[in-house]
Amino acid sequence: MMTTPHNLKSKRLAYTAIIVYSIIVGLSFLFGKIALTVTSPLDSLAHRFTISFIAATIPVAFGWIKLQLKARDMLSILPLAVFYPSMFFAFQAYGLQFTSSAEAGIIHATVPIFTMIAAAYFLKERTTKVQKLSTLLSVVGVIFIFVMKGTSIDISNVKGTLLILLSALSLAGYSVLARRLSGRMKVMTMTYMMTAIGFLVFNFIAISQHVAKGTIAHYFEPFASPVFLLSILYLGVLSSLVSSLLSNYALSKLEASKVSVFNHLATLVSVIGGFVFLGEKLAYYHFIGAAVIVVGVLGTNMGAFGKRKGTSTISVSQKVER
Template structure:
């Protein structure tokens, strides 16, 4: 009876985790729309800096008023620092620099392989059991994202090797974050991890942006967007989204395998396509629909196949008396 209750609770917790993973992908997908709008007012790196600045400001209030309690004393902070250096600092730095030498479409194609990289690293370092069927579904989801970008007339221009190498490194760094987070969540709560990540990213990006603008003599251009009310509203929305998605991602990674979490990220591509069609009147073609179907089938299949294996009754060893 107790085992049945534990299995029921486990099933409910698993459903909640999957629901949050879908919600996280939806929020990230919608955030692409806001990012596109902010680029009308500021450069990509400046927008990213302000985005984490807003997340940091929003975070200060619950922490300052003791609504959220953080316990870092006596814990291995170097793990958090390593995690934050992977994501968001390392990932966004590599991605932003990579997109200066490569197209956004190339970035989309390469980022689609993040679940594959995560699956490989999780298998090597965390010894996560990944079945052949699950691997095939993850590859199917990856193929869906790549198919959309390729059909849009995009391909990898190998002559742009600098950008491609940086984007591949960004992909590997994010995969490393997903794997390392599984270890870090055993010692730190999702809130502690998220607050540390946001604070580290804000300080790192602020120093980098101010240094870059100071060298090029464009400090005024960095602060200019702050005079625009629309930009401020968009940035605070993105800051809130950044904080929420960080909390969701770290919570999800504390509950399910890194390989399963990473494949949900491809759903954000589907959401961003739908958001672009609804709010920006962007055209949706047959290959958008076909690619989206592959992505969704891959996400569902990779998780259902694993759940079926878990739900199989275990064979009890026979007793010989």
């Protein structure tokens, strides 16, 4: 199938969107660490999606953005929002209580593999041998960095490993569902509903927990901290709302398998962010892992701006006005 000028421009915008997404998500680990010095993971998630929901509602309330949502669309979006953000962040938050963030990073590196398999089965996306090998290469690059830092997966810690694995599977499921829905639904509508459901789910869980413990008076205390306020604004507006918008847009234009592999760039941004802002040291294995990841990402997306053969569930004629 020939690549038209319109489709070429859309792809360039999609790649720009997913690169910006990777930068935002990569730096979110830094701000996430800051937020967790003030409050618990669950409260942090609840406040994060409260800020995100407020930010998403403002342009809707003023009529700057009009949502086009039908009853059947709600039923379609619900499974998407269950996968992400609900299950993804919930499994991640509770999984990190039983395992280290480094172990979680190794497990999450497998997301593009799960996404590729799911996309091939449910979306009939076709990938070449080079693209498959490139995806595996990017996974190896991430795992290499963590292993060289002295990290390994403790297989005896079944609970933590299983929860983080479920989090990774949830992200893969989101990528496939978002790719399918984006062909017939506006990106902003999808993003708004995902944010709203995340806001309801995490606030319900967090408030219920505080009520059970009799600590509801402490729920909003973190906002008294300027450091927490800064970090939660970043996490809520950029890392939750804007990143979801960028990811949903990219998935409306590109195959799920190609978009998913860009999550590994977020690992590089996280490493660079730790070096620049936290004074963390860079070792030789960071550079080797970075080179492997970049080669893997480029290989997975090779030929993106040329002629393409193969099929996809979303055709060029399905233009999505965003």
